Amino acid sequence: NAGVTQTPKFRILKIGQSMTLQCTQDMNHNYMYWYRQDPGMGLKLIYYSVGAGITDKGEVPNGYNVSRSTTEDFPLRLELAAPSQTSVYFCASSLVGTRGQDTQYFGPGTRLTVL
Amino acid sequence: DQQVKQNSPSLSVQEGRISILNCDYTNSMFDYFLWYKKYPAEGPTFLISISSIKDKNEDGRFTVFLNKSAKHLSLHIVPSQPGDSAVYFCAARGGSNYKLTFGKGTLLTVNP
Numbered sequence: 001n002a003g004v005t006q007t008p009k010f011r012i013l014k015i016g017q018s019m020t021l022q023c024t025q026d027m028n029h030n031y032m033y034w035y036r037q038d039p040g041m042g043l044k045l046i047y048y049s050v051g052a053g054i055t056d057k058g059e060v061p062n063g064y065n066v067s068r069s070t071t072e073d074f075p076l077r078l079e080l081a082a083p084s085q086t087s088v089y090f091c092a093s094s095l096v097g098t099r100g101q102d103t104q105y106f107g108p109g110t111r112l113t114v115l
Numbered sequence: 116d117q118q119v120k121q122n123s124p125s126l127s128v129q130e131g132r133i134s135i136l137n138c139d140y141t142n143s144m145f146d147y148f149l150w151y152k153k154y155p156a157e158g159p160t161f162l163i164s165i166s167s168i169k170d171k172n173e174d175g176r177f178t179v180f181l182n183k184s185a186k187h188l189s190l191h192i193v194p195s196q197p198g199d200s201a202v203y204f205c206a207a208r209g210g211s212n213y214k215l216t217f218g219k220g221t222l223l224t225v226n227p
Contacts, residue, residue, distance in 0.1 A: 004158070031213060042119070042204060042217035043159070058214065090158050096213055103149065104215060106158030 002026055004107035006091050012113045013081040021076040021110050023091030031094045032074040033058070033104065034066065036087040043090060049074055050096070081114045088112070118142045119207050121218035129226055134192040136221050138205030141186065145207040149215070150179060150190050153202045162203070163190070195225045 007022045025032065030051050035043040035058075045058030049068040063085055065077040074093075078085060088111050092104040120139045128134045138148075146167040151159035165172040165179045165188065172179050178191045192199055205218040 033214075035217075040124070040219065042121075042219045043215075044217075045214055048214060092158075094213070103161040103164070106151075106160065108156070108158050 004091055004093055004105055006089075006107035006110050008110060009108070010111045012115060013078075014115060015081060015083065017081050018077070018079050019081070019112075021078075021089055021091075021112075023074045023076065023107060024072050025074075025091075025093040025105070026072065027093060027095070027105065028071060029093035029095045029105075030071070031096050031104075032068065033092040033094075034064070034074070034076045035090045035092065036060065037090065037109075038087050046076065046089075078112075083114050086112060086114045117218075118145075119205055119216050119218040121203075121205055121221050123221050124219070125222040125224070127224045127226060128195050130197055131194045134190075134195045134199065134223055134225065136190040136192075136203050136205075136223065138188045138190075138218055139186055140188075140207050142207070142209060142216070143186070144209035145216075146210065147208050148179070148181060148188050149206045149208075150177075151204040151206060151217075152199075153204060153220070159204060192223075195223075197225050197227050199223060200225050 004025045033048040034046040044060045047066040049055045091107040094104040149164040150162040152162045153159040163177045181188045202220040204220045206215040
């Protein structure tokens with residue numbers, strides 16, 4: 001049981017390049033989330049998904065896209081990287097049922113630098 | 116507009132003493148609060164939570180207190196250990212909205 005895994009751990013992009021941050025969870029959680037954490041700041045929600053095929057915007061969605069074709073995977077796509085997207089990205093998942101939300105479990109993060 | 120505020124960026128305590136981390140919130144719709152702990156180069160890990168129907172929740176050395184009238188919660192760690200040195204995030208959510216709102220975090224350093 002690996003929990004939430006993210007790849008890559010580190011990446012340097014040039015302005016205008018694109019990339020996909022991968023996130024996989026093996027806990028059969030229905031909800032998945034993408035956050036970014038800038039230095040000295042809390043985590044801000046980018047996008048989230050309540051199940052396969054369903055995604056919605058969070059607090060800071062501009063410049064990102066997501067898809068959720070399976071329960072396990074929730075990739076985050078950056079189409080035209082900008083320096084403002086330099087951050088640490090965390091993926092998380094949780095099991096939301098009739099009793100309400102279980103805790104969110106986080107991956108180890110991807111540190112992205114855009115130069 | 117910060118809905119969850121952790122006004123102390125850092126806190127330093129001696130091993131064996133009590134650590135008290137504070138968190139204030141402004142959104143009266145929040146009804147569930149969590150504390151996460153984060154080590155460098157790792158993702159946050161869940162520590163303890165409290166529902167708004169309670170004013171205290173305890174788990175071993177960790178106790179969270181909630182004062183709804185003051186919109187304030189605190190995390191007490193007793194006794195503090197060097198391994199507790201980490202960034203602590205306060206988070207909150209409200210009603211059927213499962214999205215969490217996080218504070219900026221407090222860096223706790225426990226000195227041997």
